[in-house]
Amino acid sequence: MVEQVRDYLEQHQERFVGELVEFLKIPSVSADSTLKAETRRGAEFVQQQMEAAGLESRLIETAGHPIVYGAWQKAAGKPTVLVYGHYDVQPPDPLDQWQTPPFEPDIRDGHIYARGATDDKGQMYTHIKSVEAWMKTRGELPVNVVFVIEGEEEVGSDNLDRFLAENKDLVACDIAVISDTSQYAPGIPAITYGLRGILACEVIVNGPRQDLHSGVFGGAVTNPANGLARMVAALHDDQGRVQIPGFYDNVIELTQEERDQFAALPFDEAKFMSDLGVKAVSGEADFTTLERRWARPTCDVNGMISGYTGEGPKTIVPAQARVKITCRLVPDQNPKALTKALEQFLLEQLPAGLTMQFIDYHGCKGLVFDFNSPYMAAARTAIEQAFGTAPVMIREGGSIPVVETFQSLVGVETLLLGWGQNTDNLHSPNERFSLESFRQGTLASALLWQELANIQV
Amino acid sequence: MVEQVRDYLEQHQERFVGELVEFLKIPSVSADSTLKAETRRGAEFVQQQMEAAGLESRLIETAGHPIVYGAWQKAAGKPTVLVYGHYDVQPPDPLDQWQTPPFEPDIRDGHIYARGATDDKGQMYTHIKSVEAWMKTRGELPVNVVFVIEGEEEVGSDNLDRFLAENKDLVACDIAVISDTSQYAPGIPAITYGLRGILACEVIVNGPRQDLHSGVFGGAVTNPANGLARMVAALHDDQGRVQIPGFYDNVIELTQEERDQFAALPFDEAKFMSDLGVKAVSGEADFTTLERRWARPTCDVNGMISGYTGEGPKTIVPAQARVKITCRLVPDQNPKALTKALEQFLLEQLPAGLTMQFIDYHGCKGLVFDFNSPYMAAARTAIEQAFGTAPVMIREGGSIPVVETFQSLVGVETLLLGWGQNTDNLHSPNERFSLESFRQGTLASALLWQELANIQV
Known part of the structure; x- marks a missing residue:
């Protein structure tokens, strides 16, 4: 049947590897405004490849970098799959730590080394x-497929969200389907069925109008610094439980099946600690x-500052203390409600x-999908x-806001099928992607279309 | 009797005011190495004035700026008074906030405005x-007098301490006697009979070897930031009591007489709060x-830093958190012992x-003198x-380390007779000294020599 494929x-x-090399040579750094034309070249490359593959495609202009849209929708009665990915990449700095230049792809040790190799050009x-x-x-x-490949994932996806909201029919x-995560470990492919959400804020505590002797x-x-320390300390009890009222009210607890699955995964805690240097x-107990x-x-506190932070002592009572805090959230915690609860709790402390001044940065919900759904089963079969x-x-543990957008705006779940590895240096120098994973991922994708075709919609 | 005087x-x-103007024109900023020659000119001015007054004087070279030494010791059987002061001044920055240039003394509103006017050229x-x-x-x-006027008070007095230790006979x-403090308020002269001591440290708390996602x-x-907050929070209970074990063990409590004296002082708490903006x-309850x-x-925390402190959010767990802490101490708390106790307490938290890494910066003891001593009585009479x-x-509340040095090294108490005001902008732009206080202070000093002469030694 799919032997031909x-x-x-x-x-x-x-x-394919040769094409990927060409793709990776394009410095489509979305954050760098001097590379706007190069970033567009990244979009054009993707569009040409979609056309060559047989998709109907076009660039959709946005206020920023274009979105590449491609579709083939002639499988009547079959499911429609939305493939999301991004052609933009992180800035390559610090350049001096790259063994080979970030936009001159180098193949060694069975990997292709370049900025964007795994995140997300190679996987996508x-x-x-x-x-x-x-x-x-x-x-x-x-199956029917719709590709939405954006160029602003590394800078917040603002224009993607607008595009999705305004083009629900498209x-x-x-x-x-997104391939922008990682396998569990080398030789252990994975499907990610849950993501944490987030809320982020900054708290500014003011005391005297200027630093005092x-x-x-x-x-x-x-x-203010001692005061802020007390406020931050109050966020947890001795058992590591967060003390914001109502914080755990809507937490969907892990099932025994999930805990068993996690426990069955190979995990070397000693190595984990030594890797982190702790x-x-x-x-949480x-x-x-x-x-x-x-x-x-x-x-978690992400940053904190108050008073004098230079060399040596300085005998002042600081005028101000500031802290940045993020909470990672799980289903069904509500970021907006908990941001309010956090502000209220800190105010009480x-x-x-x-x-106190409170700055609400942003938030998104945590997500967890039914790993026994027919879609998950299809993905599992294809990957196996x-x-x-x-x-x-x-x-x-991290957040992928677009997944929540797909759920809330498009009304669908997402299969997070990561072909990369945690050790592939994404966002770091010497980013890479395994050529074997590239091959296996492409095959898994091809098999996935067939498996998904069996699902009644 | 002293009518002639x-x-x-x-x-x-x-x-005298004209001479002070000349003195204040000399930019003897000890911290500024480009002003080394000017700073020396300050010492030379003092020495010339000592000679003109009839003291035997000389410059004593140090590894830094010279000490001006002067003496007259022909009052056989009478007390010997050590007058300490300093001819160096704070840097004048920020210059743009001065109404008239810091080293071009200007007389207006009954005050002389210049860097060093009150701290300490004018008072000394x-x-x-x-x-x-x-x-x-x-x-x-x-009485017999010995003058020790140093040029490094604003940079730590390291060479003074060495000089005192090596020249106990001199x-x-x-x-x-030191005139480098303030009156209680305009029209309310004061004798300062107690100083707080200090201990200072920095605590560095390390977690993972680098910032983590x-x-x-x-x-x-x-x-580490959450952890440090808990450690700092543990330093006080809800009543504002410091929780370091043994912290209060050697505190000499205020007597009822002292509390009554303090309570009798005019103090407008509403104005105090509005001045500070709190x-x-x-x-402490x-x-x-x-x-x-x-x-x-x-x-008190003097400064604190951890993780990301720029604009907006950043989703990291910081690798490190640091805090600078000073404890103000009172008699008979021991700075060395309490520094150890603080380190131990934090380690336990x-x-x-x-x-945890702990940096011990420095410390000095708090001091309190018997305000009913004959020396105090003499000063009181002279000032009245x-x-x-x-x-x-x-x-x-502050510390004047040289006072502890005089006690521990020379074995004497110090009369802290401040002619300035808290509002004289010491260490700030537009430093000033009241001409009337200058006149009254000079007279008080002249009367003090006579009053001290009555004391049997």
Whole structure:
């Protein structure tokens, strides 16, 4: 049946790698306004490849970098799959830490090294090549596909959100697919079925109108730094539980099945600690490290500043203290409600003599998908056949806001099928992508179209 | 009896102000190495004035700026008084906030405006002029005097301490006098009979070896900023009491007499708060604001930093958090022992997964002198006669390390006789000194020599 497709992928793999090299040579750094034209070249490359694969495609202009839209929708009665990815990349700095230049792709040790290799050019490209294989060998796809490949993922996706909101008909689908995450470990492919959400804020505590002499005034006025420390300390109890009222009310607890799945994953805590350079792990009592990272909400200080921070001592009572805080959230915690609750809680802790200003930055919900859904089953089968081993079901501690957008705006769940590795240096020097993962991912994608075609919609 | 002295001071007051203007023109900024020669000119000016007053004087070279030493010791059987002061001044920045240039003294509103006007050129100069008045009119002083006027008070007095330690014979005395503090308020002269001491440190708390993604790792590793906040919060209980074990063990409590004296001082708490821009005062329970500032120990954060402190959010778990802490101390708290106790206490609060580094900066003891001693009585009488009103007995929240040095090294107490005002902008732009205070201070000094002569030694 798909032997032809499989053979096509095998025969053309070398050319695919060559194309990826060309793609990776384009410095499509969305954050760098001097590279606006180069970033557009990235979009044009993607569009040409979509056309070559047999998709109807076009560039959709935005206030920023264009979105590349492609579609093939002739599989009547079959599911429609939305493939999301991005052609923009992180800035390559610090340049002096790259072994080979970030935009001169180098193949060594079975990897292709370049900025964007795994995040997300290499991973995204697998889906275009799998479409090509189907179209060139069978003249059709077993499902309908819609590609939305944006150029602003690394700078906040503002224009994507606007595009999705204004073009619901163009992106109507039954399921979304994103390959922009990682496998669990080398040789252990994974499907990510949950993401944490986030709320972010900054708290500014003001005391005296200027820094005061700590001898003349110390002890008689509330010190904003000491005060802020007390407020931050109050956020957790001794068991690592967050003390914001109602914080855990809507938390969907891990099922025993999930805990068993996590516990069955190979995880070397000693290596985890030594990689991070810490002598102990810690966190909410009665949860494992993986549970804490993937499925429990947090409240972390991201930054803090007050008074004199130069060399040596300075005898002042600072006028102000500031802290940046993010909470990672899990379903069904509500970012907006908890941001309010956090502000209220901190206000209640505010010592007399201080005033408080609260800046609400942004938030998004945590998500968890049913890992027994027919879509998940299809993905599992495709991956198992392509990688030769069944994927593990994992969650991810970070947030991918577009996944929430797909759910809230388009009304669909997302299959997070990561072909990369955590060790691929994404956002860091010497970013890379395994050529074997590239091959396996492309095959998994091709198989996925077939598996998804079996689902009744 | 001292009418001649009094008349002399009256007749020559105008000249004294002219000399002070010349003194203040010299930019003797000890911290500014480009002004090394000018700073030396300040010392030379002082020495010439000592000679003119009838003291035997000389410059004593140090590794830094010279010390001006002067003496007259022919009052056999009478007390020897050590007068300490300094000819160096704070840097004048920010220059654009001065109404007239800092080294072009301007007389307006009954004040002389210039850097060093009150701190300490103007105040110190009163003692040289009072010596002159005695010597020119009586040919002698009623007591023996030793002047030690240094040029490094604003940069830590390192070379003074060495000089004192190595020249105990030169500075042997019965009592020290310093005019480098302030009156309690305009029209309310004061004798400062107590100073707080200090201990200063920096605490560095380390977690992971680099900043981590707060999504991927948050909740599973100890956050150094959250951890540090808990440690700092633990320093006080809800009553504002410092929780370092043994912290209050050696505190000499205020006597009822002292509390009554403080309570009798005019103090407008509403104005105090509005001057500082705070809505409430706070501190250790069961003490007044003056008691908290002058006679109770503290534990203040002077500065704090961790993670990302730029604009907007950044989703990291910081690798490190740092805090600078000073404790103001009162007699008989021991800075060395309490620095150890603070380190130990913080170490006990240190959350698992973090390491701590502790930097001990420096310390000095708090001091309190018997305000009923014959020396104090002499100073009180002199000030009452010169200012027309009896001085109030106050303490000071800051530290003057040289006073502790005089006690520990020379074995004497110090009369802290401040002629300035808290509103004279010391260390700030538009520093000034009241000409009337200059006149009264010089007279008080002249009277002090006579009063001290009555003390049996």
